[in-house]
Amino acid sequence: MICRCVRTVFLSAVALTLIVTATLVSGPGHAQSANPPSPKAQEAEFRIGFNAYIRGDFDAAVNIWTKLADQGHIKSMNNLGTMYSQGKAVSRNYSYAMYWYRRAAARGDARSMYNMGIAYQYGRGVERDIKQAVAWFERAAELGLVESMDALAWAYSTSPELAVRSGTEAVRWAKVAVERKTSSKTLATLAAAHAEAGEYRKAVVAIDRAVEHLKREVDGGNMVLNDYDFFGLLRESGRTDEVFHLLERREYYANGLPTRE
Numbered sequence: 001m002i003c004r005c006v007r008t009v010f011l012s013a014v015a016l017t018l019i020v021t022a023t024l025v026s027g028p029g030h031a032q033s034a035n036p037p038s039p040k041a042q043e044a045e046f047r048i049g050f051n052a053y054i055r056g057d058f059d060a061a062v063n064i065w066t067k068l069a070d071q072g073h074i075k076s077m078n079n080l081g082t083m084y085s086q087g088k089a090v091s092r093n094y095s096y097a098m099y100w101y102r103r104a105a106a107r108g109d110a111r112s113m114y115n116m117g118i119a120y121q122y123g124r125g126v127e128r129d130i131k132q133a134v135a136w137f138e139r140a141a142e143l144g145l146v147e148s149m150d151a152l153a154w155a156y157s158t159s160p161e162l163a164v165r166s167g168t169e170a171v172r173w174a175k176v177a178v179e180r181k182t183s184s185k186t187l188a189t190l191a192a193a194h195a196e197a198g199e200y201r202k203a204v205v206a207i208d209r210a211v212e213h214l215k216r217e218v219d220g221g222n223m224v225l226n227d228y229d230f231f232g233l234l235r236e237s238g239r240t241d242e243v244f245h246l247l248e249r250r251e252y253y254a255n256g257l258p259t260r261e
Helices: 039-055 058-070 074-086 094-105 110-122 130-142 146-158 167-180 184-196 200-219 227-237 240-254
Strands: none
Touching (some): 058 074, 130 146, 146 184, 184 240
């Protein structure tokens, strides 16, 4: 996930990676600058890199964030790891992504901890290990990162590993995530958490709320959609699969069945 300067922008649900071009870095472990710029100057340059990323100028973003990461700038470390994981402007390399995530996480960066959880969850740059993923999600969640609260609740709700699942913990974290940021995604996770806890009626209510929230998300909050217009907007926004998954899970919960990954 890419880290923004004042607010955080999440551009993907997965962690990211890269191998830098000749003008960048050939690998992790190069020396840091002996006299890095002031934090204020670093933040200003970081914003330039972020704006370049938004424009689609990934080469410029990688160059800026590589220089700042070598100077010890934490958000640039995370974003550089994300570029390696995405394979934008550099060749995809999950191991390099983990290198930068670990460095930022060691300095207390919640976003990088969350990205490490994603890497362990899917086995990107490391051996797949859901327990390690949960551990990193929990560390980031405890630091207040909503996306990690949601990921933690989802893991507790849906993991195929019995030792990982916990309906009580799933509901606890899902509720906090919804309180902090109500969205179709966090509501869907709350539904899965209620189902894991055996609270299927609550799961159905939560999934219905998720569908209604998805309508607001694609209609800009107008909520005047009929079903035909709703599905038309979903197609335009590329979110058709989301509503089908929600409706499929609703059937599971209505029949007393939990969600499993």
